[in-house]
Amino acid sequence: MSRDSQRSAAWLCPTILGSTQVVGLIGWPIEHSVSPPMHNAAFRHLGLDWCYVPLPVRPEGLAEAISGLRALGLCGINATVPHKLALLPLMDELTPAARAIGAANTVIVGPDGLLGHNTDAEGFLRALREAGFGPEGCRALVLGAGGAARAVVYALATVGARVAIVNRTQARAERLARDLRQAGSGATLLAGPLDAATLAREGERAQLIVNTTPVGMWPQVERSPWPDNLPFPSQALCYDLIYNPRETRLMRQAQQAGARAVDGLGMLVHQGAEAFELWTGQPAPVQIMWQACTAVLGRERE
Ligand code: NAP
Numbered sequence: 001m002s003r004d005s006q007r008s009a010a011w012l013c014p015t016i017l018g019s020t021q022v023v024g025l026i027g028w029p030i031e032h033s034v035s036p037p038m039h040n041a042a043f044r045h046l047g048l049d050w051c052y053v054p055l056p057v058r059p060e061g062l063a064e065a066i067s068g069l070r071a072l073g074l075c076g077i078n079a080t081v082p083h084k085l086a087l088l089p090l091m092d093e094l095t096p097a098a099r100a101i102g103a104a105n106t107v108i109v110g111p112d113g114l115l116g117h118n119t120d121a122e123g124f125l126r127a128l129r130e131a132g133f134g135p136e137g138c139r140a141l142v143l144g145a146g147g148a149a150r151a152v153v154y155a156l157a158t159v160g161a162r163v164a165i166v167n168r169t170q171a172r173a174e175r176l177a178r179d180l181r182q183a184g185s186g187a188t189l190l191a192g193p194l195d196a197a198t199l200a201r202e203g204e205r206a207q208l209i210v211n212t213t214p215v216g217m218w219p220q221v222e223r224s225p226w227p228d229n230l231p232f233p234s235q236a237l238c239y240d241l242i243y244n245p246r247e248t249r250l251m252r253q254a255q256q257a258g259a260r261a262v263d264g265l266g267m268l269v270h271q272g273a274e275a276f277e278l279w280t281g282q283p284a285p286v287q288i289m290w291q292a293c294t295a296v297l298g299r300e301r302e
Helices: 003-012 035-046 059-067 096-101 120-130 147-158 170-182 196-205 249-256 265-280 286-297
Strands: 021-027 050-056 076-079 106-110 113-117 139-143 162-167 189-193 208-211 237-240
Touching (some): 035 265, 035 286, 076 265, 096 113, 096 147, 106 265, 120 147, 120 237, 120 265, 147 162, 147 170, 162 170, 162 196, 170 189, 237 249, 265 286
Parallel strands (some): 021 076, 139 162, 139 208, 208 237
Antiparallel strands (some): 106 113
16 A cells, blocks of 8 residues: 555544454555455444454464454454465364365354354355356356465355366366365366466356466566467456456456456455454445445546
């Protein structure tokens, strides 16, 4: 976040009282995260006596930090890079989503202990629907097989999609398909290499193409996971999980081919919205969360 946007984001900060319920974000580094202003804007909008704080936690400090959550009276946390996988064994209980994905990005501190959940999957589905795309039973091509891909593929599998996963390291794509099958997914999951021939073959029939790799993310904005000499399939919706920059090179390739392209800010907002609802028990003010994110990122919502 720039100094100017930090100053202009002051209005997003809630008043902290002795009674304030605290949630937060653990990660390393986290100074660029938009989650604190997004959640604090939502709390403030609803008049909730809640506050969301950044909790910079180094990898070696994770277990200690988690064991202190209850003692400190926190209601929950979000987790980001590099903690999403390492959180799992530290939880008392996992939701089916967190277990199948193999990563948690949300912790609920409850009377029976720490519940680990993953809101990236539901956030992705809500973002697709908000963009006017119904994912049920669709044919999808997913680029990448890392942590975000695991949530995206799990989400698509839960709505009966047929998913082709392509990854630079093919074995990782194969492991993702195998893990989800073992977790009981009945969806059709294929795995292959991230090469032009596979992209051409699977892209031709896809209704949805999702980029879960960081290729094209700021500052390397001129990069794209899609080869220059391969036309992007015009019938597919291109969903890029990247939201900085607002328009990636991949999104421009899709648009130039006549396809619609959507960036990853909707997924970020909606994964936050689900966490908000789990912690507070109230519907999240999604529009307010969108506004807070776009204000911090310095852009208007399209
Ligand atoms: P990750 O676990 O490190 O996985 C990265 C994936 O990208 C791996 O499959 C990796 O392939 C692939 N990859 C990396 N560099 C590549 C390159 N130069 N060429 C081809 N493939 C490459 O990361 P992650 O947590 O999944 O995050 C991935 C992206 O999703 C990031 O940009 C992150 O900001 C974004 N994200 C967005 C949201 C949202 O709400 N919008 C949520 C989560 C993540 P290998 O297996 O071969 O290394």
